[in-house]
Amino acid sequence: MRLQDRFSVVPLSAFGKPYTPPVGVVDPSVDMKTAVRKQVNALGVEAYFTELAKLMKTNPPTAQDAPIVARMAKIGLVPGQDFDPSKLGVLEREAIKIVPKFALLEMGLHLKRQKTTNGWLYFTKGVGNFGTDYLVRGMANLLGPGWNRPQDAMYPLSQKDAHGNEYNGAKNKYVIRFEKGQLPPAEAFWSLTMYDSDFFFVPNSINRYDLARRDHLIANPDGSVEIYIQAESPGKDKEANWLPAPKGKFTLVLRLYTPSTTAPSILDGTWTPPGVKRLP
Numbered sequence: 001m002r003l004q005d006r007f008s009v010v011p012l013s014a015f016g017k018p019y020t021p022p023v024g025v026v027d028p029s030v031d032m033k034t035a036v037r038k039q040v041n042a043l044g045v046e047a048y049f050t051e052l053a054k055l056m057k058t059n060p061p062t063a064q065d066a067p068i069v070a071r072m073a074k075i076g077l078v079p080g081q082d083f084d085p086s087k088l089g090v091l092e093r094e095a096i097k098i099v100p101k102f103a104l105l106e107m108g109l110h111l112k113r114q115k116t117t118n119g120w121l122y123f124t125k126g127v128g129n130f131g132t133d134y135l136v137r138g139m140a141n142l143l144g145p146g147w148n149r150p151q152d153a154m155y156p157l158s159q160k161d162a163h164g165n166e167y168n169g170a171k172n173k174y175v176i177r178f179e180k181g182q183l184p185p186a187e188a189f190w191s192l193t194m195y196d197s198d199f200f201f202v203p204n205s206i207n208r209y210d211l212a213r214r215d216h217l218i219a220n221p222d223g224s225v226e227i228y229i230q231a232e233s234p235g236k237d238k239e240a241n242w243l244p245a246p247k248g249k250f251t252l253v254l255r256l257y258t259p260s261t262t263a264p265s266i267l268d269g270t271w272t273p274p275g276v277k278r279l280p
Contacts, residue, residue, distance in 0.1 A: 035198070036145060041104065045096050046085045049075075053083035064132055107138045118275035119164070120254065122156035124267055144199070154266055156254040162275025167252070169245035173230035173279040180223030185260035185271050189213045192227060197249040204244035205233075211243050229276065252276065 010019045031039060043051070056079045061069050069079060075096065076087050085093065114121055123140075128149035130137040140147050143157065160166050161174060176192070184190035191212035194202050201209045211217065211227055218240050219225050228234040231247045254273055256266060264271035 037142075041100075043100075045100055046083075048100065049077060049083045049085070049096075053077060053081065056080070068132070068134065103138065104142070106135070107142045110135055110139045111142065116160075117272050119160050119162050120156040120158045120273045120275075122154055122266070122273075124150050124154075124269075128152070150259070150267060151261070152258065154256040154259050156256075156266075156273050158252040158254070158273075158276060162277050165278070167229075167245070167250045167276075168248065169229075169231040169250055170247040173228070173234075174245075174276050175279055176227050176229065176274055176276045178225045178227075178274060180219075182264070182271070182274075183213070183225060184254060184256050184273070185264050185266065186213070186256040186258060187260055188257035190257065191255045192243060193253045193255065194229070194243050194245060195251045195253060196246050197251065199251065202244060202246045202250065206239075206242075206244065208242070208244055211241070215240070217241050230279075 008019075010021075040048070056077075060079050072078070075092060076083055076085075088096070111121075114123075126133060126136050127140050128147045130140070147155075158167075167174065178184075189212060191210045193210040196202050217225050217227070218238070226241060228238055228242045229245050229252070230242070231245050233239055234242050259266050260271075261267060266272065
């Protein structure tokens with residue numbers, strides 16, 4: 001913390017000089033409590049297109065987006081221009097009202113069609129380098145806005161155990177076992193994070209929200225490492241390896257920052273996340 005407190009960000013013109021930043025302006029109309037994804041999903045189609053047109057002024061489409069941009073222009077979505085729903089015909093206005101529901105449905109179905117490995121969903125290509133695959137882009141941002149390239153970070157997601165059953169901390173206890181030398185191969189760091197069903201951290205008695213390479217995990221005599229995923233403590237002797245779960249449904253995210261590019265590697269399939277198993 002002392003090192004962090006010594007960092008400062010100033011305009012180049014003020015470098016090496018005393019500097020007082022301008023007073024920040026807070027827009028009280030901005031909802032800072034509701035999750036961004038929920039805010040976007042709650043927008044009416046006209047409000048959504050109005051915001052999209054606004055954003056395209058400062059974030060113009062790329063040249064490869066030209067075909068979809070031409071199609072968007074047919075309903076008045078033109079880069080650099082405001083969206084005016086009054087210019088749409090009666091039938092067009094009625095037709096686009098059902099678009100959000102169908103779009104979310106298709107993105108959700110596309111997510112369900114994705115292959116999982118040992119109960120983990122992740123992408124070694126395509127995500128983060130979307131190109132013109134708008135369905136994948138939409139599906140990925142349905143999970144969470146903004147994605148790095150796979151070679152920068154991987155985010156395996158698990159909503160079911162190794163046997164295909166949804167996680168439930170009220171009924172079950174779980175364990176994930178990494179064999180000797182098989183901890184997540186990341187050149188920066190890795191972490192296993194616990195989320196509730198709404199993708200928020202889970203409050204718990206030890207204020208632990210993830211386990212990571214920085215933690216002092218206790219290895220078994222054979223060199224393997226087991227992480228215990230459950231609502232109650234597995235016992236003092238195992239508590240260093242305990243990731244507290246809620247008494248209900250939950251989701252796990254395993255992050256690998258700068259995944260290894262040489263074997264074992266998640267990028268080429270020479271390493272895969274082990275399945276999470278339910279304890280007896």
